[in-house]
Amino acid sequence: MSPAQSPPTRRGFLAVTGGLAAASLAGCLSESPTDDGTPSPDSTPQASPNGSTSSGSPDGAWPQFGTDPQNTGLGVDVTGPGASEPALAWRYDAGTPTMNTSPVVGDGTVFVPGSGDPGLIHAVDIETGDQIWDFEPAGYASSAPALVDGTLYVGTWGKRFYAIDAASGTAEWRRDIGHRFGSSSPVVVDGTVYVGTNGDGPLVVSGPEDENEFEACAFLALDAETGDVQWDYREFGEKENIDASPAVSDGVVYFGAESGVYALAADTGDVVWTRSISTHSDSSPAVHDGVVYYGAPAFGDAETPSKVWALDADSGETLWTADIDDDSLRTSPAVADGTVYVAASSVRLCTGVGGETPECHGVTRGQLYALDAATGDRAWTARIKTDTRSSPAIVDGVVYVGCRDGISAVTTAGENAWRMSFESARDDSPYVKSSPAIAEGHVFIGASDGRLRAITTAES
DSSP states (O other): TTTSSSSOOOSSOOOOOOOOOOOOOOOOSSSSSSSTTOOOOOEEEEEEOOOOOOOOTTOOOOOSTTTTTTTOOOOOSSOOOOSEEEEEEEEOSSSSSSSOOOOOEEEEEEEEEESSSSSEEEEEEETTOOOEEEEEEESSOOOEEEEEETEEEEEEETSSEHHHETTTHHHEEEOSSSBOOSSOOOOOTTTTEEEEEEOBBBOOOSGGGGGOOOOOOOOEEETTTTTOOEEEEEEOTTTOBBOSSOOEEETTEEOOSSOOOOEETTTTTEEEEEOOOOOOOTTTEEEEETTTEEEEOOSSTTTSSSEEEEETTTTTTTEEEEEEEEBBSSSSEETTTTTEEEEEEEOOOOSSSSSSSSSEOOEEEEEEEETTTTOEEEEEEEEEEEOOOOEEETTEEEEEEEETEEEEETTSSSSSSEEEEOOSSSSSOOOOOSOOEEETEEEEOEEEETTTEEEEEEEO
């Protein structure tokens, strides 16, 4: 397949899962602690007191999704709980239906949007879990913000993009963009904000064609000081969305849309290359040492359901692909020390339940894969919980990844270190779509019960 070809006008692959899934999980970790009954109560949002943060130097911070502009997921100057026994430090209740967004961290403060109504953006003290401030945007944010030089950048479903002072929680500027912002987390490099948007139009098409006009999505480059659009790219298929977060490296911005992977010149938006390969809206590329790593389901009736792709960053040519045994690969790869880490899962599907002979196919499981970054050869797999929607983060030889109703820690040697399951006051258990942020000995992660959790090392 030529790397220079244009993507099709509509994604040719749609993965649909249905039916009933068995609840069992093969090969789970040993009995793990929960966050129930720990001594730290929930923090309750209050009127915003004086803000005490200033933004983020990269040292000791996790300033954006994937921690750096390349989305590698590797924390260099931060510390986490490690492989020892974990404990819940605190829970912060955002008073929102869900917290599927990923947090960012800088200068003693965790910043995270609550998804749903009310969709406030929260600043929370790392040590106490107390609220420092909150900010109410137009519409809610579904992505991790980016924290750069004392400013928090984030877009909302209400078609606005914001620059917020990280210390006070006041808007430095806001722009009506005309596009909805979904799960694409912004990346800020050299004074420019890069971010993808969602298309906007009728969910059901009926009546005359001119009454159902659909506004296509766009990929945007905004001036970080003013919010002015520096350039935009709109050559996408009809009714596409960009929910993947971009990665920026060596003057090129890389991102995935529904039809493929794109590489654009960061200063002009000109096309460097495009690839019409299978993508998943939740998976974002990671770039390291001239290679773009991307995880996605395979097209059609492939022998293996998912693949990790390694593409040459300059040309888009395929360097290697690695088969993944699981059918749900919706997370972003992380890269560290010559290894690519990616989390995936499978669900056992049963049909005809209630009849005499139900038919079941597949298994229910979650797995963390470690692949050689140069060849794609598999180094190891570690069993984690299923329904994995969270992308891995790596700090000091430990890989942290949210899965199902909690978070797991696996060493870079492939050994299961610990798992914590999250309790909820709601009737159903929370699920975790948020990706972890790590700083100052803590892991921070959101969950579908609207709570932000901080996990640290248990005291001996």
